[in-house]
Structures are given as structure tokens and as C-alpha cells.
Amino acid sequence: MSDVPLPSGPWTEHELAQLDDSELIRVAAARADGTLRPLVTVGHVRLGQDELIRSLHGTSGAWYRAAVASGRGEIEIGGLRVAVAFLPDHGREADVDQALRSRYGDDAGVRRMTRSPARDATLRVVPLRTGV
Amino acid sequence: MPVDAAQLWTLNHRLLTVVLDACSAELAELGLEAKEFFVLAEVAASPYPAELAARLVIPKASVTVYVRNLVAKGFMRREIDDTDLRRHRLVLTDDGVAARDRAFAALARAFDRRLAAIAPQDRAELQRILLALLEPAPEATS
Incomplete structure (x- = not known):
């Protein structure tokens, strides 16, 4: 991942509303050559203004590895495509667990999302703004 | 030399991931994500959404x-269950069966490319080991 500062900015109110309305979102991580991998559908939660996702397969999941390696990609929310950065997120796993349970319930699949290896593969999704 | 169970699990998981990843473009051409393929592959055995979620261990909301x-893609349809008119069962359409079978074929080709690296007798041994591992596990003692 590049050390060049990302031209990131906050989510707009419209994007936040779209995120809140979207049960799941679609995520495409960029490959090393800049092209996008196929979209995958993932669960997501919001903590304050931060949008967070997890890889069900943990840090060895294919899309997660690509997202961490390139740090870039796109998400699709309600027909809206947004260029984003993916940033590994640590230190608030319990808050993410609780937000996932609040959003999706507490079935076996959600319990899988709130345990290792998924718990170790939390990413913050940050919108990239050209011209910022 | 003792073999660490966690390492074996990791190796197995990595193998499944790389094989699936090798097929992602073919799955995308079929209009499928990996998890959608898992649902498609499982629906004949588990035709109710709650069953699918439990079998695949993914959140019901995701299913x-x-x-x-x-x-919406025309790969499955909901039908009223003859045995319980209050609920729907999921049924693959002809297009769904075709997509599932083509996806399985793509996975088989990708896995076969990996298997080509090991001798035929090792393949047979691998099959024996996998079948043994799929037997019900003994109860945990602690």
C-alpha cells in the first residue's frame, strides 16, 4: 500500500443514508494493476461516521487480501458507486461485534462474523474524493 | 513430527480460497459471486432460507x-411448500441448474490443476483422509 496521503473525505449525508438503507453492500477491491476484482456482497455497520466491513473468511479471504494489499477499490450502495480506501481497523472489535448483532441479529452466521477469523479482518471504508 | 491442527486448518482454508479465487472470473461471467454460488449449490439439499443460512453458516440477512x-437473475424461484402452505421453498430454475453445474465444472478444473501436482495414489489417499475427517467428530472432553 502506498504511503502517499489519500485524498479522502467524510461520507456525505446522502451516502450515509444510502449505507444505512442498504442491508448489504457490494465491495470490489483493486488489484495491483489497478483493475477491480469482481464485486462481493458483504455485511457492514456504521460506528459514528465510520463505515466498517469484515471478511467472513478472515485475513486469508481473497477480497480482503486484495483490499489490504492495494488499499483501494469501490463500493456499490443502492446503485451508487463510490471510490474508497480500505484501512485495517483494530481496537474496537467489541463495538463492531455489537453493531453487527444489532443490525443482523444473533444467528449462527452473525456469530461467525463476530469471532475469529472474521473478527481479525475488520476494515474501515473511507470515501476517496478527487480534487480534495 | 507432530502436526499442528490449527496449521492444517489454515492450509486447508488457504487451498479452498486459492481454488475459489482462481474461478472468480468464471463465476462472475456466470453472474455469480462466490457466496451466491454456495447458495445455488446448496439449495436442492436445503430449500428453505433458514436452513440455507444454518448449513452455510452465513447470516440469515445475507441469505x-x-x-x-x-x-432476480432467474436462477431460482420461490414455490409454496406443499407440506406447509405458510412458507416458500426455493427451487432452482433450468438456468440455475446450468449455472450451478458450470460453476462446479470451473471449480473442478481449477482444483484439478492443483491436484495435477500430486501422484494418483496420493489423490486416493487424500480422498480417504477427507472422508474420514467428514465423519462426525467425537464429543469434546473439556
């Missing part, structure tokens, strides 16, 4: 979205 997508 709902995958099923909605697969219905």
Missing part, C-alpha cells in the same frame, strides 16, 4: 439478499 439476487 435473504443472495436469494433475492438469485431470483
Whole structure:
């Protein structure tokens, strides 16, 4: 991942509303050559203004590895495509667990999302703004 | 030399991931994400969404979205259950069967490329070991 500062900015109110309305979102991580991998559908939660996702397969999941390696990609929310950065997120796993349970319930699949290896593969999704 | 169970699990998981990843473009051409393929592959054995979620160990909310997508793509349809008119069972359409079978074929080709690296007798041994591992596990003692 590049050390060049990302031209990131906050989510707009419209994007936040779209995120809140979207049960799941679609995520495409960029490959090393800049092209996008196929979209995958993932669960997501919001903590304050931060949008967070997890890889069900943990840090060895294919899309997660690509997202961490390139740090870039796109998400699709309600027909809206947004260029984003993916940033590994640590230190608030319990808050993410609780937000996932609040959003999706507490079935076996959600319990899988709130345990290792998924718990170790939390990413913050940050919108990239050209011209910022 | 003792073999660490966690390492074996990791190796196995990595193998499944790389094989699936090798097929992602073919799955995408079929209009499928990996998890949608898992749903498609499982629906004949587990035709109710709650069963699918339990079998695949993915959140029910996610299954709902995958099923909605697969219905919209024409790969499955909901039918009223003859034995319980209050609920729907999921049924693959002809297009769904074809997509599932092509996806399985793509996975088989990708896995076969990996298997080509090991001798035929090792393949047979691998099959024996996998079948043994799929037997019910003994109860945990602690």
C-alpha cells in the first residue's frame, strides 16, 4: 500500500443514508494493476461516521487480501458507486461485534462474523474524493 | 513430527480460497459471486432460507439478499411448500441448474490443476483422509 496521503473525505449525508438503507453492500477491491476484482456482497455497520466491513473468511479471504494489499477499490450502495480506501481497523472489535448483532441479529452466521477469523479482518471504508 | 491442527486448518482454508479465487472470473461471467454460488449449490439439499443460512453458516440477512439476487437473475424461484402452505421453498430454475453445474465444472478444473501436482495414489489417499475427517467428530472432553 502506498504511503502517499489519500485524498479522502467524510461520507456525505446522502451516502450515509444510502449505507444505512442498504442491508448489504457490494465491495470490489483493486488489484495491483489497478483493475477491480469482481464485486462481493458483504455485511457492514456504521460506528459514528465510520463505515466498517469484515471478511467472513478472515485475513486469508481473497477480497480482503486484495483490499489490504492495494488499499483501494469501490463500493456499490443502492446503485451508487463510490471510490474508497480500505484501512485495517483494530481496537474496537467489541463495538463492531455489537453493531453487527444489532443490525443482523444473533444467528449462527452473525456469530461467525463476530469471532475469529472474521473478527481479525475488520476494515474501515473511507470515501476517496478527487480534487480534495 | 507432530502436526499442528490449527496449521492444517489454515492450509486447508488457504487451498479452498486459492481454488475459489482462481474461478472468480468464471463465476462472475456466470453472474455469480462466490457466496451466491454456495447458495445455488446448496439449495436442492436445503430449500428453505433458514436452513440455507444454518448449513452455510452465513447470516440469515445475507441469505435473504443472495436469494433475492438469485431470483432476480432467474436462477431460482420461490414455490409454496406443499407440506406447509405458510412458507416458500426455493427451487432452482433450468438456468440455475446450468449455472450451478458450470460453476462446479470451473471449480473442478481449477482444483484439478492443483491436484495435477500430486501422484494418483496420493489423490486416493487424500480422498480417504477427507472422508474420514467428514465423519462426525467425537464429543469434546473439556
